Amino acid sequence: xxxxxxTIEYEGTQYAGWQxxxxxxxxxxxxxxxxxxxxxxxxxxASSGRTDAGVxxxxxxxxxxxEKNLPVRAFSDGLNSLLPPDIAVREAEEALSGFDPRRxxxxxxxxxxxxxxxxxxPLSRLYAWRIGxxxxxxxxxxxxxxxxxxxxxxxxxxxxxxxxxTVRRIDSLDIRRDGDFLIFDVxxxxxxxxxxxxxxxxxxxxxxxxxxxxxxxxxxxxxxxxRAGSTAPPHGLCLMEVYx
Numbered sequence: 001x002x003x004x005x006x007t008i009e010y011e012g013t014q015y016a017g018w019q020x021x022x023x024x025x026x027x028x029x030x031x032x033x034x035x036x037x038x039x040x041x042x043x044x045x046a047s048s049g050r051t052d053a054g055v056x057x058x059x060x061x062x063x064x065x066x067e068k069n070l071p072v073r074a075f076s077d078g079l080n081s082l083l084p085p086d087i088a089v090r091e092a093e094e095a096l097s098g099f100d101p102r103r104x105x106x107x108x109x110x111x112x113x114x115x116x117x118x119x120x121x122p123l124s125r126l127y128a129w130r131i132g133x134x135x136x137x138x139x140x141x142x143x144x145x146x147x148x149x150x151x152x153x154x155x156x157x158x159x160x161x162x163x164x165x166t167v168r169r170i171d172s173l174d175i176r177r178d179g180d181f182l183i184f185d186v187x188x189x190x191x192x193x194x195x196x197x198x199x200x201x202x203x204x205x206x207x208x209x210x211x212x213x214x215x216x217x218x219x220x221x222x223x224x225x226x227r228a229g230s231t232a233p234p235h236g237l238c239l240m241e242v243y244x
Contacts, residue, residue: 001065004075005095006031008060011086012051013126013235018060019050027051027087031062034082038075039068048101048242049108052194054234056127059090059109059241061101101242107171109187109240112200112232117180128181129200129236135182135207137175143206143213144173146220147199154223156199157192158231166192166223175203185240194231202229 008031016024020032028045035043048061070078075092083089113128115121120130147170154166170188177183184203186196202219205211211219211229219227 001067001097003063003065003095003097003099004072005061005063005093005099005101006045006075006079006089007091008062009058009088009090010056010060011126012054012056014086016053017051017055018047018057024053027057027060028062030084030087031079034079035064037082038078039066039070041066041068046101048105049190049239051237051239052234055237055239056235057239060239061105061242061244063095063099063101104244105190105242107187107189107243108191109185109243110191110196111238111240112184112186112196113236113238114182114184114200114204114232115180116182121180124181126235127238129233131204133208135204136209137177137182137207139209139213140203140207141175143203143211143216144175146213146216147173151220152223153192153195153220155219155225155228156195156202157225158194158198159225161193163192168192168195173199197232197234197237198225198228198230200232200236204232205229 010027015027018027020026020028043064045062045064072092076089079089115124115128115130118132150169152166153168168190172187174185184200
């Protein structure tokens with residue numbers, strides 16, 4: 001039995017997230033249907049995690065097992081010929097038996113994009129959260145430092161998050177400007193549901209002057225979701241890479 005590892009890129013606007021669910025079309029469902037056509041058998045793929053509706057990915061990692069003796073290239077080029085334009089396999093490779101995309105992941109890199117321009121940008125409307133005002137970037141950078149390290153992020157998760165523990169480790173949180181865009185790069189061991197989006201929403205509150213950088217430690221210590229900022233919309237978020 002072979003284990004095939006896929007690195008998948010997708011534009012998540014039209015999907016109800018990654019994971020198969022009864023109330024909407026998902027990326028996992030579309031990939032599994034394409035695999036079934038390719039392999040002439042039903043396949044269930046395991047992934048490194050899940051993304052919410054509207055979230056994008058450059059490097060979602062998934063894996064499946066098969067006895068088919070196809071060349072590895074068939075799982076990239078062949079699969080791509082069956083996938084819609086907004087989903088593509090960037091790389092396919094043979095993995096060691098027992099490879100688990102979620103359990104074996106060492107960390108993840110998410111990127112969130114904010115547009116600060118006063119005028120809307122049609123070309124970036126699906127990929128960036130338009131704030132439309134100037135933000136205090138220096139204060140945001142100071143606030144971002146408080147998130148780095150191993151901490152309890154109970155105040156920065158969705159109400160329906162099912163994680164048993166809320167302690168996570170953020171290795172870096174960098175903010176940089178690229179023209180009218182602010183880019184938030186977050187790397188860490190793992191993330192709670194909506195955690196990156198709530199962190200970005202909170203940093204935007206700091207940028208607007210509604211919170212001080214010195215308020216962040218108290219919000220973290222409180223574990224109270226109501227004390228953090230709003231949840232940034234999903235379309236500005238992209239899973240960039242999963243580390244192994």
